[in-house]
Amino acid sequence: MTSRVLTGEHFINGDIACAEGAIAAGCTFFGGYPITPATEVAEHISIRLPRVGGTFIQMEDEIAAMTSVLGGAWTGAKSMTATSGPGFSLMMETIGLAVVTETPCVVVNVQRAGPSTGLPTQGAQADMMQARWGSHGDYEIIAVAPASPQEMFDLTITAFNLSEAYRTPVFIMSDEIVGHMSERVVIPEAGKIRTVSRPRPAGRKDRFRLYRPGPNGVAPMPAIGDGYKIHVTGLTHDEKGYPVMSVETQKEMIERITGKIRNNIDDIVMTESYRLSDADIAVVSYGVSARTSFTAVDEARKRGIRAGMLRLVTVWPFPEKQIRALAQKVKGIITVEINMGQISREVERCAAGRVPTIGVGHHGGAIIPPEAVIDAMEKEVMR
Amino acid sequence: MIRSADPAVAPTVHPLEDLVRMDRIPHIWCPGCGTGSVFTACLTAIKQTGIPYDQFAMVSGIGCSGRGAGYINIDSFHTTHGRAIPFATGIKMANPKLNVIVFSGDGDLFAIGGNHFIHAARRNMDITVVCVNNLTYGMTGGQVAATTPHNARSSTTVMGNPETPFNLPLLAYAAGATYIARWSMLHARDLADAIAAALRRRGFSFIEALSPCPVNYGRRNREKAIDTLRHYQEKAIIKNGAHPAELDMSDARGPILGNFLDIEKPTHDEIYKRMYRPEEG
Ligand code: SF4
Numbered sequence: 096m097t098s099r100v101l102t103g104e105h106f107i108n109g110d111i112a113c114a115e116g117a118i119a120a121g122c123t124f125f126g127g128y129p130i131t132p133a134t135e136v137a138e139h140i141s142i143r144l145p146r147v148g149g150t151f152i153q154m155e156d157e158i159a160a161m162t163s164v165l166g167g168a169w170t171g172a173k174s175m176t177a178t179s180g181p182g183f184s185l186m187m188e189t190i191g192l193a194v195v196t197e198t199p200c201v202v203v204n205v206q207r208a209g210p211s212t213g214l215p216t217q218g219a220q221a222d223m224m225q226a227r228w229g230s231h232g233d234y235e236i237i238a239v240a241p242a243s244p245q246e247m248f249d250l251t252i253t254a255f256n257l258s259e260a261y262r263t264p265v266f267i268m269s270d271e272i273v274g275h276m277s278e279r280v281v282i283p284e285a286g287k288i289r290t291v292s293r294p295r296p297a298g299r300k301d302r303f304r305l306y307r308p309g310p311n312g313v314a315p316m317p318a319i320g321d322g323y324k325i326h327v328t329g330l331t332h333d334e335k336g337y338p339v340m341s342v343e344t345q346k347e348m349i350e351r352i353t354g355k356i357r358n359n360i361d362d363i364v365m366t367e368s369y370r371l372s373d374a375d376i377a378v379v380s381y382g383v384s385a386r387t388s389f390t391a392v393d394e395a396r397k398r399g400i401r402a403g404m405l406r407l408v409t410v411w412p413f414p415e416k417q418i419r420a421l422a423q424k425v426k427g428i429i430t431v432e433i434n435m436g437q438i439s440r441e442v443e444r445c446a447a448g449r450v451p452t453i454g455v456g457h458h459g460g461a462i463i464p465p466e467a468v469i470d471a472m473e474k475e476v477m478r
Numbered sequence: 479m480i481r482s483a484d485p486a487v488a489p490t491v492h493p494l495e496d497l498v499r500m501d502r503i504p505h506i507w508c509p510g511c512g513t514g515s516v517f518t519a520c521l522t523a524i525k526q527t528g529i530p531y532d533q534f535a536m537v538s539g540i541g542c543s544g545r546g547a548g549y550i551n552i553d554s555f556h557t558t559h560g561r562a563i564p565f566a567t568g569i570k571m572a573n574p575k576l577n578v579i580v581f582s583g584d585g586d587l588f589a590i591g592g593n594h595f596i597h598a599a600r601r602n603m604d605i606t607v608v609c610v611n612n613l614t615y616g617m618t619g620g621q622v623a624a625t626t627p628h629n630a631r632s633s634t635t636v637m638g639n640p641e642t643p644f645n646l647p648l649l650a651y652a653a654g655a656t657y658i659a660r661w662s663m664l665h666a667r668d669l670a671d672a673i674a675a676a677l678r679r680r681g682f683s684f685i686e687a688l689s690p691c692p693v694n695y696g697r698r699n700r701e702k703a704i705d706t707l708r709h710y711q712e713k714a715i716i717k718n719g720a721h722p723a724e725l726d727m728s729d730a731r732g733p734i735l736g737n738f739l740d741i742e743k744p745t746h747d748e749i750y751k752r753m754y755r756p757e758e759g
Contacts, residue, residue: 124572126564145754150571152750155597159564162557166537166568169555174572192558319553319569319576322532326499326548328556337502338548338556 097146100285109247109273110135110177112280113203114143116251117175119282121290122201123149124172126163128156128182131215132271133205136177157182161189161202168198169327171318173255173292177203179271180222181212184229190264191230192329194352197262197306197314199293201254204266205274208433208459218271219459220382221434226266227411233349235356237363238266238411240382244278250408256291257363261355262313268410270433272383272462296323305336306348312355356412365408366417370396374403376472377421379442380431381407384463388431391468400472410438418445427475428452431468433459451475497521497531499551506545510696510703512663512689513543516610519666519687520581521550523673529577536579537566539586541617542691543610546581560590563598566605574604574747577677584611584625588644592624599653599682604745606657606676606683609646612691620694627727631698643727647738650684651722657683658722658739662710663690665735672737680745688733 100119107115114136117125125144127137141151149172154160160176167174178186183204193200206222208214222229226238237257241250251267258265296303296315303323306314317323330338331345356363370392371377380388385406395402405421407414418441421428427450430439439454446452455471457463492498498521507513524534531552538547540559547554557565566578580587587595587609598605614632615621622632622639625646629638647658657679659672669687676683690696690706701709713732725734744752751758 124568126568126571145750148755148758150750151754152567152571154564154567155593158561159567159594159597162561162564163568163571165557166555166565166570167572168568169553170569170573170576172572174568188558189561319535319573320532324531324551324553326554326556328548329558330556337499 099147100288101282102284103282105280105282106277107244107280108135108275108277109241109244109269110205110275111139112244112247113177113251113267113269114139115282116248117201117255118143118147119248119285119288120173120252120255121292122173122175122255124164124167124174125149125151125176126154126160126167126174127151127176128154128160128178130157130179130182132207132274133177133179133203135274136203136205157185158189161186164200165189165193165196165198168200169319173199173259175201175203177205179205179207180209183222183225187229191232191234193264194230194234194236195329195348196327197316197352198264199258199262200264201251201258202264202266203251204268206268206270214460216271217460218383218462219433220268220270220384221437221459223268223410223432223434223437226268233353235353236266236411237261237263237356237409238268239408240268240410241273242382242385243273244276244280247273248280248282252288252290256289259291259293260313261359262293262316263356268382270383304334306332306334306351308351308355312351312358360412363409363412364414364417366414367406367408369404369406371403371405373401375401375426376475377425377428378402378404378431378468379407379418379428380404381410381438384431384433387463387465388468391465391472394465395469395472398469402472407438413441413445415445418442422446422449426450429455429468429471429475431455431463433457433463494518494521494525497524497551499549502549505549507542508693510690510692511542512612513546513610515663515666516543516608516669516687516689517546517549517581519663519670520546520579520608520673522670523677526670526674527677529677533575534577534579535569536581537562537569538580539582539591541583541586541615543581543583544586560586561594562586563591563594563605563607567598567603570603570605571747578605579677580605580607582609583616584609584613584646585615585623588646589624596649596653599650599655599684601746602654602656602682602743604680604682604747606673606685608673608685608687610689611646611686612689612695614691614695616691616694620691620698627729633698645722645726646686647684647725648722651739654682655684655739656681656741656743659737660686660688660725660733661735662688662714662733664707664710675737675740679740681743
């Protein structure tokens with residue numbers, strides 16, 4: 096067996112960094128289906144996983160890939176799949192099953208431009224709302240947005256840790272540009288990588304309740320074969336996991352699965368502030384668009400505009416508190432993203448009319464140039 | 479639990495009680511439905527193998543038979559419509575030591591789930607698929623299925639089914655299954671034996687269990703539960719080893735039942751391990 100963590104400096108693309116991050120996080124099962132521009136995640140992990148004792152399988156479609164990931168997760172394996180927009184859509188029903196059965200798993204969406212087949216080889220950030228609401232019913236989800244190959248590595252580990260800690264699917268909302276971009280990626284020593292594994296039950300098996308939450312709202316999770324005789328269903332279920340068709344059970348269940356995320360939002364949400372202390376105008380951005388936004392902020396400062404930036408590392412649950420605080424501080428907010436206004440609406444909602452908010456968007460297929468952001472700032476400051 | 483009327487006699491426990499989630503009884507299956515009998519055969523088979531229950535997992539999809547996973551007292555999964563097989567595949571590949579049974583209906587396994595079925599058979603995934611074939615979509619109210627006989631009435635083919643149904647054993651055979659049998663729920667012993675043989679076998683095994691749905695199929699086709707049973711009893715032709723190509727169900731004769739195929743072929747998890755993790759031996 097080769098080593099699980101390839102400590103050292105590498106020059107690799109984001110997709111490969113993501114695969115390495117998964118392995119470093121302890122992933123041992125990957126069910127995939129090829130789709131541009133996420134395919135390299137599957138290709139790389141298909142080579143690497145068996146060498147560290149794990150299993151890769153290329154399923155017959157994305158629905159099967161996602162479903163196999165759930166099966167894998169219930170054996171106790173940290174499980175993952177990778178896809179892009181159209182495949183993400185196909186996975187949505189099963190993602191709902193993962194949410195309601197509280198199955199930890201990681202889904203990487205290396206976004207491309209859509210709708211439909213769109214621009215398969217060119218990036219976008221236009222699945223952000225699909226990530227939030229793509230499945231049916233009420234739920235909360237966790238999604239992170241890496242901006243570099245290094246973060247594809249780091250945030251993949253974070254995604255696994257969050258999924259294990261909260262027993263929920265976690266999305267890595269990357270995009271073609273970050274996925275295909277090659278940069279220096281530093282992989283730390285194995286001992287320096289913090290990994291989290293799902294809480295496992297202890298105690299009397301006959302008294303076990305599959306969904307009896309622990310102190311943070313998350314229930315310990317047994318694996319198949321542990322002897323707990325679990326029943327797992329996508330139907331509305333009680334603490335024991337048994338279907339109960341009642342308004343009360345539905346309420347209890349939905350409150351548990353949304354509550355464990357809403358009540359731990361400070362532990363989950365990560366943001367990064369840049370030059371915000373004296374800023375008049377704030378840029379909110381994430382993923383690849385944050386890269387041009389950083390440049391735009393520096394350039395604007397040179398032109399005398401006091402700009403700063405809040406980068407959303409976690410996009411879901413939405414960093415509402417941080418955006419509200421920002422709206423108290425600055426005179427205007429510009430949201431920069433490669434779509435026609437998905438996260439900018441959330442920003443607008445949280446700013447709640449306190450300050451003007453605008454979106455700088457793009458239809459997909461290219462990154463947003465810093466000038467577009469600076470133009471928007473100038474207009475904002477001028478008015 | 480069946481208790482004797484005579485208090486001097488110790489209470490008799492039903493022989494399958496340890497495999498049933500008694501706290502979930504009564505089940506949802508209608509009077510006259512065959513699903514319960516197929517389920518019983520499945521439990522009997524599990525018991526027959528002598529393999530500890532903790533080493534089994536049952537996965538179901540959606541529909542009346544899909545509720546099977548909810549009543550068996552082992553690790554069990556009631557998944558999304560049509561996806562029991564990929565769920566089972568994930569379990570098997572992540573932990574090949576487990577014995578994985580898929581228990582679901584013809585609508586679930588062969589219409590929405592058809593693609594997964596053929597690919598699992600092609601891979602020779604080491605799982606046992608028990609299909610309760612009631613020729614219709616029972617739970618949603620008797621719509622046409624991929625197994626509904628030509629001309630039969632359903633709630634979406636009120637003038638008769640214009641389509642041709644699948645010959646399920648032939649489909650399994652063509653796709654690469656290594657164990658194939660078909661029995662009716664009335665042939666309880668043969669059915670249980672076939673499932674037990676399949677569980678002991680490595681490889682993709684498929685057992686079709688013919689089962690009446692008097693409520694949603696029988697009613698529309700003027701067939702009472704008892705008529706279906708009589709048909710199974712009087713018309714069924716038992717022909718072990720029959721070639722799957724002869725197994726299509728026709729009006730002219732009764733269904734051909736039997737154990738049709740039982741061959742050895744390396745399974746996907748074995749081949750994967752040998753090729754990709756040879757150092758594990
Ligand atoms: S609807 Fe048909 S298949 Fe479903 S439980 Fe009733 S009789 Fe059985």
